[in-house]
Amino acid sequence: MPAADVPLDHPHLTTVGLLVEAHAGLSQSLERQLRASSDLSIHWFEVLLRLARSPGERLRMSDLAAQTTLSTSGLTRAVDRLEAVGLVRREACPEDRRGSYAALTEEGRDRVDRAVPPHLEQIGSVLDQAFSPAEVDELTSLLRRLRDAANPRAARASDPDPQPLGGLDQPA
Amino acid sequence: MPAADVPLDHPHLTTVGLLVEAHAGLSQSLERQLRASSDLSIHWFEVLLRLARSPGERLRMSDLAAQTTLSTSGLTRAVDRLEAVGLVRREACPEDRRGSYAALTEEGRDRVDRAVPPHLEQIGSVLDQAFSPAEVDELTSLLRRLRDAANPRAARASDPDPQPLGGLDQPA
DNA sequence: AAAGATTGAATAATCAATCTTT
DNA sequence: AAAGATTGATTATTCAATCTTT
Numbered sequence: 001m002p003a004a005d006v007p008l009d010h011p012h013l014t015t016v017g018l019l020v021e022a023h024a025g026l027s028q029s030l031e032r033q034l035r036a037s038s039d040l041s042i043h044w045f046e047v048l049l050r051l052a053r054s055p056g057e058r059l060r061m062s063d064l065a066a067q068t069t070l071s072t073s074g075l076t077r078a079v080d081r082l083e084a085v086g087l088v089r090r091e092a093c094p095e096d097r098r099g100s101y102a103a104l105t106e107e108g109r110d111r112v113d114r115a116v117p118p119h120l121e122q123i124g125s126v127l128d129q130a131f132s133p134a135e136v137d138e139l140t141s142l143l144r145r146l147r148d149a150a151n152p153r154a155a156r157a158s159d160p161d162p163q164p165l166g167g168l169d170q171p172a
Numbered sequence: 173m174p175a176a177d178v179p180l181d182h183p184h185l186t187t188v189g190l191l192v193e194a195h196a197g198l199s200q201s202l203e204r205q206l207r208a209s210s211d212l213s214i215h216w217f218e219v220l221l222r223l224a225r226s227p228g229e230r231l232r233m234s235d236l237a238a239q240t241t242l243s244t245s246g247l248t249r250a251v252d253r254l255e256a257v258g259l260v261r262r263e264a265c266p267e268d269r270r271g272s273y274a275a276l277t278e279e280g281r282d283r284v285d286r287a288v289p290p291h292l293e294q295i296g297s298v299l300d301q302a303f304s305p306a307e308v309d310e311l312t313s314l315l316r317r318l319r320d321a322a323n324p325r326a327a328r329a330s331d332p333d334p335q336p337l338g339g340l341d342q343p344a
Numbered sequence: 345a346a347a348g349a350t351t352g353a354a355t356a357a358t359c360a361a362t363c364t365t366t
Numbered sequence: 367a368a369a370g371a372t373t374g375a376t377t378a379t380t381c382a383a384t385c386t387t388t
Contacts (some may be wrong), residue, residue: 061348061349062347062348072350073350075349076351077350077351096348096361098348099347099349100348102347142354170345
């Protein structure tokens with residue numbers, strides 16, 4: 001017999017369920033858009049964007065892995081494929097010869113540059129449909145705190161400047 | 173040369189990035205917990221939970237697919253595996269013989285019942301660490317609207333009772 | 345011996361094609 | 367012919383093991 005006291009409809013299960021559904025829905029819709037406009041998967045776009053934002057448009061393999069959803073081996077394969085189509089190039093790492101950089105090629109940079117505007121348009125259309133600008137900010141702030149609580153590692157890996165809130169002085 | 177006017181750091185990219193990171197971080201942490209306490213993957217748990225919440229503890233394959241992140245073929249394989257370990261059973265569908273039900277077995281029901289409490293504890297510990305109760309409600313409401321905007325199909329598939337906010341009368 | 349990165353083997357997810365029933 | 371579900375082939379992801387450098 002089903003245990004009557006197991007809270008199958010606890011609100012926290014709903015919260016997590018909605019996070020999963022929101023993520024899945026948005027990912028699918030963005031993937032479709034990126035595929036159609038720029039022939040990129042959402043994962044490829046994510047990798048290229050992270051590189052484009054990094055100094056020298058390159059990043060150590062392990063740092064790049066920490067900034068994406070991929071394991072280090074998963075990232076190795078992804079970069080293999082990106083390299084095979086000429087969007088990314090591996091570069092040797094002079095100061096630590098164990099290491100390796102993934103660097104954007106000119107073609108890779110070009111592809112992100114062209115992919116970003118229609119991508120932003122799509123994101124904007126979803127967010128504008130659902131929220132006021134203030135609510136987008138509110139959502140962003142809540143998601144950042146959730147991310148920090150659930151995944152302290154990624155919190156450090158990305159977000160070079162967490163929150164320009166002022167007031168917190170010396171970096172310790 | 174890098175196009176100077178491409179907004180690589182547009183706030184909307186950050187919002188989406190945080191959604192992805194929050195989802196990945198929470199999923200990983202919940203997966204670890206479920207694996208350790210109940211030997212279930214987060215996907216299996218999700219499937220079993222959806223079934224446990226459904227009338228008769230069963231659901232048509234396609235409805236179940238619509239409520240999860242899986243495609244119909246992905247769900248077929250997942251149910252194959254769940255059936256192989258005895259947590260789910262397929263049942264014929266009398267009123268439409270093309271169809272098929274996935275139904276919880278007694279053992280399956282037992283597994284969810286035992287998995288839910290420690291799972292809720294883990295979710296609670298993350299949410300309580302990051303938010304006040306009012307903020308959890310705020311986040312939930314924002315996520316629901318985002319989900320509805322990004323994925324109208326899932327919005328209908330799950331959530332039998334969207335929001336007990338009152339005021340909106342006839343279902344039309 | 346530990347860190348950075350890669351590889352082999354195993355697992356899981358998808359698309360397109362197929363089969364049955366409506 | 368369309369809907370529900372499954373299967374074959376392909377692709378992607380992970381874990382554990384390996385190799386090189388520190």
